Amino acid sequence: MAHRYFPFRFSPMGLRGLEPSATLVINERVNDMWRQGQWVYHLGFGESRFPVHPKIAQALRENAYQHQYLPSLGVRELREKIAEFYEERLNIPAMPEHIIVGPGSKALIYALLLALDGELMLPTPSWVSYQPQAHLVGKRVNWIPASPEDGWELMLSAMTEAVDQARTAWGNPGIVLLNSPNNPTGRMLPLSFLESFAQYAREQGLAVISDEIYGLVEHGSKKHRSIARYYPEGTVVLGGLSKHLSLGGWRLGVAIFPPNRAGAEVLRAVRTIASETWSATTAPVQFAALIAYGMDSDVWDYIRLCTRLHALRTHYLWRNLVEMGVRVPEPEGAFYLFPDFARWREPLARIGVITDAQLAMFLLDRYQLATLPGSVFGAPPQALALRLSSSYLDMEDEKHAQAILDAVMKGVDDETLMREFHPHTNGAIAQFRKFIADLELDHSPAPAREPVATL
Ligand SMILES: Cc1ncc(COP(=O)(O)O)c(C=O)c1O
CATH class of the missing domain: 3.90.1150.10 (Aspartate Aminotransferase, domain 1)
Known part of the structure; x- marks a missing residue:
């Protein structure tokens, strides 16, 4: 043969x-x-x-000539605007030195999962890409159960039980991924959960990846609140332009790291991964994003x-x-x-x-x-x-x-x-x-x- x-x-x-x-x-x-x-x-x-907002489309056109490699963290001016935007619009403590701009929040989540040690705790249900990403970096995933009778609400008791179970099985459940407003349920984590979870995460020394890509798509009945307000020292917040400005195809995401030494260390690891893989986010898009993250009233x-x-x-x-x-x-x-x-x-x-x-x-x-x-x-x-x-x-x-x-x-x-x-x-x-x-x-x-x- x-x-x-x-x-x-x-x-x-x-x-x-x-x-x-x-x-x-x-x-x-x-x-x-x-x-x-x-x-x-x-x-x-x-x-x-x-449609793309005309002022943002115009900014992209005007920056078509920008063709240099940019720093892996993103241009300084953009990171300053992002920090202001998050502080003012979303009430999250943010410093330009602790922000990285990436080609979509998805790539940044992947880099974080690659950089951080520990198994991943995932609420049921969770966005489709988290589990495959964890598997790609060789991480075990532990699902936190929830039930349709409770509207799939994430309960702290279910989380603590799942963490305990993972530890009993000699596991190392070090990372929790939260996503609010949530894909697929459209629900937000209530304040009572955020407060009690923050205390638990602090006691247990858990790293929290908070995917807040829908943070500005609020329906009005409730305000989006970030877990970073309650557990700033252990939370990395993810966001970007894909959802509230319909710019998914432009591939611009951001990660905001804790304003402490630990945050600086994780950022250093993610920056290294960025510089060895995608190098930097597309230059014209970063310059156009100055308008998207500026406080332009239109x-x-x-x-x-x-x-x-x-x-x-x-x-x-x-x-x-x-x-x-x-x-x-x-x-x-x-x-x-x-x-x-x-x-x-x-x-x-x-x-x-x-x-x-x-x-x-x-x-x-x-x-x-x-x-x-x-x-x-x-x-x-x-x-x-x-x-x-x-x-x-x-x-x-x-x-x-x-x-x-x-x-x-x-x-x-x-x-x-x-x-x-x-x-x-x-x-x-x-x-x-x-x-x-x-x-x-x-x-x-x-x-x-x-x-x-x-x-
Ligand atoms: C929950 C969630 N996180 C992240 C992403 C990815 O967003 P980005 O375009 O910033 O990579 C999506 C996109 O569908 C999403 O639904």
Whole structure:
């Protein structure tokens, strides 16, 4: 037999990172459906899609000539602006010397996980990339359980139990990753939790990575508060421009380190990783970010407007699901919902849908609803939870996003805006209504085809 020449052999790390995820399978299916010209209501994309603010776009154009390598920490002037911004707008103690600018907060989280010793404690549910990143750097992940009956709220008792359990198993649970406002639930950590957790983290000497990328996308019912206000000496705060300014593709994230010696040491490690990998964040983007982090009142008004619209669109979806009898925590920030369909476990089982991945595939195949299964966020598959994002529908392209903004500028009221400028959101809601009505009447379409069972 001829020897098959294969020049690429995977390292254990490469293999750890190459597990096919349910997200990938769903996305491939959505792409197939689109290629075949089928309609899909895409509630799976978690991307803020408002247009780039004209002043920021102008700043990028004006800085196109900036082509030098910049310092790995980021330009000093930008770090000064970021420190002021965080102190004033988010009430977080920040010093320019303790800030690094990176190509998205995702890369900075990865660098932090690489730099820090200890196993990772992850609340259930958590954003899809934390666990794979931990695995890529060879870290063990310990999940902190939560339940849909409590709205997936993170309880300190569950955290302390999970830490104790990890220690009993000779583990070294040194890092806690918090994310508030949360992807996928849209919930914020309450003040009472932040206060009691700070005390616990201090006693235990835990390092906290606080992912606050949605910190400025607040729905108004609650103010975002950073754990850094209560545990400044042990918290690294992550943020960036991707969400509140819809600049995900520009890849600019920030990390703010504790204003102490320990903070300086961790920053030194992350800076070393930065300088040996991505070198520095793109120069024109950093200079344009001076406007984004400056206190320009037009930019600030735009952030408030986009946030208000995220809140309106997310709450509209939430209210409709609640009216259908779906259990779904009320969102307080970001643009996500995390409903579960356990109430319909029996009729779903009768059509061969037992896990959340099967449910996601079933909704896609039969109702053209693209969602993400809760298990990719660490929820138990049998909880039948799904993550829905409100950010994509009716803002599929620049033209539609602009039409929504223009309508608001012309004074169209919220009700009319949702009724007349959101045909796809309303279409998705109608599909969910039909799905639930079918389940309740046991009129569900014939048992799902084979792929449902294979996920
Ligand atoms: C919770 C969470 N953290 C981090 C990120 C990554 O953001 P960035 O664009 O800054 O890398 C995302 C993006 O979806 C996210 O949802």
